[in-house]
Amino acid sequence: MNDSLALNIVFTIHNDLHLNNSLSFISSTIEKLFPFTSSLEVESELADGDYEIIYRIQQPVIWSDSSNNDFFERLSNLFRVCSDLNPRFTQFTSHKARA
Amino acid sequence: MSMTKLSNPLYTRSTFNKQDKEFRIGAVVSDGMWYSITKWRKVAKVTEEELNEWIERNVANGRLVQSETGSKSYRFPLESIKKWYEENDLEVGDQILDFVFPARIWDYQTETEGFLSAPLRKIGLVSFSCSRKVYAEVKEALKGIARIREDEPGKYKAYSLNAAYTKRIVENIFKAHTEAETGKIYSRSMAKRREIVDFSPLFRDGLVSFYRDFGKSLVKGSMDTIKIYLPDPSDQESQIILWVITAIEKFDESASVPFSGYLATVLKRWPYDLPNIHLGNDLSKFQRNKSKAIAELRNLNPDENATFSNFEIADKMGMDIEEYNNLEEKNVAWTKSRQATSLTWDENSDEKMSENFSGNLARETVTENDIILATRLSQAIIDAALSTNQYESAFSLISQMDSHELNPEVIATLDRGFVAELGYQLGLKTDTNNDDNNAGDDTDSE
Numbered sequence: 322m323n324d325s326l327a328l329n330i331v332f333t334i335h336n337d338l339h340l341n342n343s344l345s346f347i348s349s350t351i352e353k354l355f356p357f358t359s360s361l362e363v364e365s366e367l368a369d370g371d372y373e374i375i376y377r378i379q380q381p382v383i384w385s386d387s388s389n390n391d392f393f394e395r396l397s398n399l400f401r402v403c404s405d406l407n408p409r410f411t412q413f414t415s416h417k418a419r420a
Numbered sequence: 421m422s423m424t425k426l427s428n429p430l431y432t433r434s435t436f437n438k439q440d441k442e443f444r445i446g447a448v449v450s451d452g453m454w455y456s457i458t459k460w461r462k463v464a465k466v467t468e469e470e471l472n473e474w475i476e477r478n479v480a481n482g483r484l485v486q487s488e489t490g491s492k493s494y495r496f497p498l499e500s501i502k503k504w505y506e507e508n509d510l511e512v513g514d515q516i517l518d519f520v521f522p523a524r525i526w527d528y529q530t531e532t533e534g535f536l537s538a539p540l541r542k543i544g545l546v547s548f549s550c551s552r553k554v555y556a557e558v559k560e561a562l563k564g565i566a567r568i569r570e571d572e573p574g575k576y577k578a579y580s581l582n583a584a585y586t587k588r589i590v591e592n593i594f595k596a597h598t599e600a601e602t603g604k605i606y607s608r609s610m611a612k613r614r615e616i617v618d619f620s621p622l623f624r625d626g627l628v629s630f631y632r633d634f635g636k637s638l639v640k641g642s643m644d645t646i647k648i649y650l651p652d653p654s655d656q657e658s659q660i661i662l663w664v665i666t667a668i669e670k671f672d673e674s675a676s677v678p679f680s681g682y683l684a685t686v687l688k689r690w691p692y693d694l695p696n697i698h699l700g701n702d703l704s705k706f707q708r709n710k711s712k713a714i715a716e717l718r719n720l721n722p723d724e725n726a727t728f729s730n731f732e733i734a735d736k737m738g739m740d741i742e743e744y745n746n747l748e749e750k751n752v753a754w755t756k757s758r759q760a761t762s763l764t765w766d767e768n769s770d771e772k773m774s775e776n777f778s779g780n781l782a783r784e785t786v787t788e789n790d791i792i793l794a795t796r797l798s799q800a801i802i803d804a805a806l807s808t809n810q811y812e813s814a815f816s817l818i819s820q821m822d823s824h825e826l827n828p829e830v831i832a833t834l835d836r837g838f839v840a841e842l843g844y845q846l847g848l849k850t851d852t853n854n855d856d857n858n859a860g861d862d863t864d865s866e
Contacts, residue, residue: 328818333791337637341428342518370636380815389811397802400795409794410801410821 327377329362330399333407334372343406344374350402351376354395375411429518430510436517441466443508445474447516449484450504451523452530453678454493463520487676498530521680526626534627535673538618544583545611548590549575549603557593562586572697583607613669631664631683632657638684639663642691649694663690706747713737794821800845807845810838817842 334343351359358379367373378396381388400408436444444464449455455463461471475494478484483500487493496504501523505512515522524531546566550558555576559568566580580586587607594602616624639646639660650656667683695704713736717728734744798821805814813834820830 328815335637335640336633338521339518345428370633370640386809386811390806390809393802393805393811393814397806400799400802404795404799407791407795409791409798410818 327379329411330376330378331409331411332374332376332403333367333409334374336366336370336372340372344372347374347376347403347406350399351378354399355379429515431516432518437465441470442474445471446504446508448520449494449496450501450516451520452496452498452501452525452532453680454487454495454532454676457492460494489674489676491676493676495532496530498525498528498533501525501530524626524630527620527622529620529623531627531679532673534619534623535671535679538614539673540612540614540671543611543613544580544586545608545613546578546580546583546586546590546605547571547575547607548578548594548605550594550597551601554593554597554601558590561589561593565589579611579613583609583611612672614671616665616668627668628661628664631668631679632661634680635660635664635683635687638687639691642688645694646691649698659694663687666690703747703750706751709737710748710751796846797821800842803845804838804841807841808835808838810835813838 332343332347334340334347348361355378360377361374362377363373363375365373381392431439436447439447441464445460445466448460448463457468457471457475461468464471466474475484478500479486479494483496483503484494485497502512505514510516512525513522526534529537548558551574555568558576558578562568562578562580566578566586568576568578571577578586578590584607587605590605594605616628619627636657643656646656646659650659663686664683667686668679670686671679671682695707698704710733713733714728717732717736718726730744730748731741734741737744798818801814801817805811816830816834820827
């Protein structure tokens with residue numbers, strides 16, 4: 322994936338009995354909403370026991386209102402259905418390489 | 421045989437409730453834990469009559485075990501678990517329900533059986549505090565009589581068969597030393613303990629490893645306190661393991677209740693012993709009272725930026741200024757010793773994290789509130805972009821998302837209509853009152 326046009330979405334998930342369910346749910350949701358334009362970049366356990374995963378999602382290649390609108394509609398869906406799993410943006414990978 | 425795996429559960433609560441009653445009743449106890457009638461009935465969603473009929477049948481055929489205390493607590497032994505899984509075409513260790521852990525089996529024993537095979541033993545317990553030099557003498561004198569452990573720095577516990585006899589030996593040694601080197605001696609003749617080595621090594625490893633992870637989730641609510649006294653994540657993990665081992669050593673297997681419930685109860689309390697352990701009673705009390713005093717002074721003073729002298733704070737705490745200064749000096753020294761550039765004790769008595777992290781490189785210091793705020797902001801950016809069609813502004817703002825990197829020059833280039841809508845989405849303004857034509861005018865949402 323071309324890093325220059327990608328953004329990161331971080332999920333911080335409680336490492337409890339539902340962890341596996343949450344991970345599969347996020348994975349399948351992203352796969353449905355961003356097929357071929359998303360990749361799992363980081364999956365790690367934080368010091369406090371929470372679980373963090375970072376997906377990188379490619380921005381629209383063609384810059385137009387309709388493609389951008391479609392992209393943000395998909396993002397909106399993603400954030401809505403995953404609202405319990407703390408999804409959030411971090412900055413573009415094109416601006417700063419992630420640790 | 422060692423199995424405790426978390427896999428995709430076969431049933432959620434709603435799909436489980438659609439299974440037949442016989443399966444539901446068996447599935448609940450298939451984890452090998454103790455179940456009371458009330459809890460069992462609630463999870464299996466059956467009537468008391470239905471459950472009693474099942475219990476009667478399975479106690480009679482030897483598959484179900486009732487608590488020896490006579491209480492109405494029941495469990496499946498290992499053989500019954502294996503048989504139940506086989507009958508239902510499942511593999512032992514499969515996670516059946518998404519709200520119950522799978523069967524915990526290590527070294528051919530269920531968790532319950534492991535505890536029953538290593539029961540608590542009556543012992544004599546003598547607690548004392550003294551200098552390292554005196555401790556060395558006590559340790560030598562109690563060789564072959566008691567096992568001594570340092571419970572907290574400078575505080576020791578001697579475990580033996582006879583507390584009175586052990587106490588006399590400690591007292592005799594203390595008499596030969598000054599009061600400055602020795603403290604009080606307490607004894608309990610009827611304490612109950614087991615040793616972690618009472619279990620088989622395989623069982624012990626599985627038990628501690630499983631509850632170390634479970635313990636981490638139980639202390640989440642106390643993590644802010646724990647992080648103050650144990651900033652290093654590896655120290656935090658070690659402390660959790662120590663708590664788990666202590667709980668294992670104290671857990672009364674004859675009560676016929678699951679260990680997880682006991683651990684959850686004690687881990688609500690033990691983290692709050694850390695201030696006393698690490699600071700001592702005096703300094704820990706001083707910190708608490710100082711925070712309270714400052715909060716009270718603030719409430720009395722209308723000026724939000726007011727600062728208070730040590731005299732005012734000491735007066736509010738009802739302390740002599742010399743005593744106050746003495747403890748304050750110790751407090752400052754302790755704070756420095758913890759390399760507290762990364763944390764401060766907020767004057768309103770809340771624990772406050774530092775701002776010395778850059779982006780996600782210090783992810784472990786990001787608090788729950790930060791995450792909730794970042795989620796809200798991310799959602800608001802998406803909504804504002806869709807409402808205003810200002811996608812470029814949205815991308816620009818996302819590019820600035822990592823902590824403390826907001827560039828005023830970039831922010832100034834954002835479309836004002838987008839900014840107004842963003843403010844509205846974040847609840848900073850009750851009504852945008854803007855249409856596409858005047859979106860940039862007179863907005864005060866920032």
